[in-house]
Amino acid sequence: MVQTSHECVEPTRIPSHNAKGIGLLDAEMRPEVLNCGAEDMDQVTEKPQSTDVWTDDLSVGVDIIDEDHQAFFRLADLLRDIMGSPDENQDMLVETAINILEEYVTGHFLREESAMAAAGYQFLAEHVAAHEAFAARTHQIAQDYKDGDKEVAATISDLVRRWLTGHIRTMDMHYRGVLTTENVDDRPMAYLTAGEDDQTDGWP
Numbered sequence: 001m002v003q004t005s006h007e008c009v010e011p012t013r014i015p016s017h018n019a020k021g022i023g024l025l026d027a028e029m030r031p032e033v034l035n036c037g038a039e040d041m042d043q044v045t046e047k048p049q050s051t052d053v054w055t056d057d058l059s060v061g062v063d064i065i066d067e068d069h070q071a072f073f074r075l076a077d078l079l080r081d082i083m084g085s086p087d088e089n090q091d092m093l094v095e096t097a098i099n100i101l102e103e104y105v106t107g108h109f110l111r112e113e114s115a116m117a118a119a120g121y122q123f124l125a126e127h128v129a130a131h132e133a134f135a136a137r138t139h140q141i142a143q144d145y146k147d148g149d150k151e152v153a154a155t156i157s158d159l160v161r162r163w164l165t166g167h168i169r170t171m172d173m174h175y176r177g178v179l180t181t182e183n184v185d186d187r188p189m190a191y192l193t194a195g196e197d198d199q200t201d202g203w204p
């Protein structure tokens, strides 16, 4: 069982990272994690900034996780471009992008959580709670859009950027050194979400 020290530091003291707040809703979140500049999900949607982009200092040191995170940014870019160039296909394109986002949320969170569980990560429950809050938010947006609230699509790109940037800089950075290229399942997401019966390459 692998564990690491997770004494939280003030965001401004995290070396070489411009730590930001994140969307954490779980009331039982440990104080040392909550004190890492967390802010609630509503604030994330109310203060969009399109400047949140992938930069190398967002790397968590595991290639496949970095690739997942970069894919989220590309998806946010895609949604921004679709919303910025309305045409007769916009509705179909937005719905497709939202569906992909939901699949990515499920697959990526499963990748992180499975590795954290296998490694005996100390803050697994808190991390899962943060993931579940964001997954619920994206699912609600998807549902609202499909129910006819087309305006909600304009918020998704910035929501993804801001939440992900804050989440990586605080919560994901906490598992640096616990999750490694050796203990993270690096198969494509389709394999991760296909079910526990579809296990190959020796992954538990």
Ligand SMILES: [Fe+2]
Binding pocket: 112, 127, 131, 167, 171, 172
């Ligand atoms: Fe995470």
